[in-house]
Amino acid sequence: MSPRGFCAGVTRSINVVKDVLDLFGAPVYIKHAIVHNNTVIRDLEKRGAIIVDEVKDIPRGAVAVFSAHGSPPEHFEQAKKRGIKVIDATCPLVTKVHFEMISALKKGWQPVYIGHKGHVEAVGVLGEALVYGVNVPVVSSVDDVGKLKLDLDDGQVIMVLVQTTFNVEKVKKVIKALRDKFENVVEPPEKDICYATTNRQSAIKKLAQEVDLVLVVGSKESSNSNRLVEVAKGEGVPAYLIENLDDIDEKWLKGIDAVGLSAGASAPETVVREIVDYFTDKGIAKRNLIDKEEQMFFSEPLELKKMKKAREDALMEKIEINFNKGKLEGMTEKFLVDFIVNLLRLLIKDGKIKIYKKIVLSVAVVEKEDIKKMNKKYRKSDSVTDVLSFCYENQDDLLEGEIILCDSVIRKNAREDGVSFESEFLKNIVHSVLHIIGYEHGEEMFALQELLLKKLDAN
Numbered sequence: 001m002s003p004r005g006f007c008a009g010v011t012r013s014i015n016v017v018k019d020v021l022d023l024f025g026a027p028v029y030i031k032h033a034i035v036h037n038n039t040v041i042r043d044l045e046k047r048g049a050i051i052v053d054e055v056k057d058i059p060r061g062a063v064a065v066f067s068a069h070g071s072p073p074e075h076f077e078q079a080k081k082r083g084i085k086v087i088d089a090t091c092p093l094v095t096k097v098h099f100e101m102i103s104a105l106k107k108g109w110q111p112v113y114i115g116h117k118g119h120v121e122a123v124g125v126l127g128e129a130l131v132y133g134v135n136v137p138v139v140s141s142v143d144d145v146g147k148l149k150l151d152l153d154d155g156q157v158i159m160v161l162v163q164t165t166f167n168v169e170k171v172k173k174v175i176k177a178l179r180d181k182f183e184n185v186v187e188p189p190e191k192d193i194c195y196a197t198t199n200r201q202s203a204i205k206k207l208a209q210e211v212d213l214v215l216v217v218g219s220k221e222s223s224n225s226n227r228l229v230e231v232a233k234g235e236g237v238p239a240y241l242i243e244n245l246d247d248i249d250e251k252w253l254k255g256i257d258a259v260g261l262s263a264g265a266s267a268p269e270t271v272v273r274e275i276v277d278y279f280t281d282k283g284i285a286k287r288n289l290i291d292k293e294e295q296m297f298f299s300e301p302l303e304l305k306k307m308k309k310a311r312e313d314a315l316m317e318k319i320e321i322n323f324n325k326g327k328l329e330g331m332t333e334k335f336l337v338d339f340i341v342n343l344l345r346l347l348i349k350d351g352k353i354k355i356y357k358k359i360v361l362s363v364a365v366v367e368k369e370d371i372k373k374m375n376k377k378y379r380k381s382d383s384v385t386d387v388l389s390f391c392y393e394n395q396d397d398l399l400e401g402e403i404i405l406c407d408s409v410i411r412k413n414a415r416e417d418g419v420s421f422e423s424e425f426l427k428n429i430v431h432s433v434l435h436i437i438g439y440e441h442g443e444e445m446f447a448l449q450e451l452l453l454k455k456l457d458a459n
């Protein structure tokens, strides 16, 4: 069933942790599981992430990522006092609710929060109100609204805020109950329940109408996964939350003709695939029920962007120095991968033409055949080493036209090899960099080239 699985907020937060690990190295502390999914968490732990529940569990001066669920202002204060470098991976759709809370309080409105008491997201949003000395009531059912007592001023507006992963249908009922009981009940113009929750709940509702059993991949702690089970059950079919294949109880499948499979916003696609394979291996036919295509993407946090830029600048400075010396000295394998990744980013983003010239020219003239296609300056020599040296020595005189010529050589090679320009370009850059640092054609060079290409692919 689609949409299912990772939402834009979860994808972003996982990428943030990976980037921070790449920038600062292990360990990186994550305050609260970055997403509620054990498979994802175990993978990040293997890379050097350490999950903690409280800011006090993060060593002083360490680097920490605050999870996608959001954090109260108090946690940022505590981190500051402990000298912790924080990268906030709060999903922008959760941040929106934080801002709505602050805005309501500034206007003197009475906020009421529809959500699950004690859920990390709720703790973060309600923490904003604590700064203003306000305790915001939390309701999660029509019954809760019945018991709700508010000490309102005359005409005071009640602002309803909602946990992003709450049950869409339940929210409608709770808001109706609030409107029936109180006057002046308003909601933010943009609904708080996020697009991923809305889409997944709508899709699973339709799925449940077509099958005899629904399985939802997700962790027990995942609010949005639990809500999917709730919605499916609401359609009158048995539904179970499973973390992975091992959780499937064969008893559930007895007398079942069609099984519906979905996944919470933090469930990895690999687990979903495993389960699909489990059923298809039994000879069961599969069909993907598509309710909606999702195109949502969130850009990375600003502070992370700045940190990356600072590192790229430092790296580029080092590269420039080493290039000017004619070779890259003391280079480790990690540095080499970083170098190529950053080089590509810079080539694309900033158009650092000087570096481009050096790399592309040195690549394009490596093959004797290609040399003939270059202008007469290069035809003076037919040795790779000579041509490379010539390019370095004359780098400032090289013309834009010559770069285009190099591009065309790469394009021709790509066509002949039946690969994309990008992969041919990347292969040539890696090849060229290895030449620059002193490798000659041979087993060792090609093995290292393969290794670097694999690592670059993983980036």
Ligand code: SF4
Pocket: 007, 008, 009, 010, 068, 091, 092, 093, 094, 164, 165, 194, 195, 196, 197, 224, 265
């Ligand atoms: S479920 Fe919604 S609010 Fe939560 S991380 Fe995903 S997109 Fe953001």
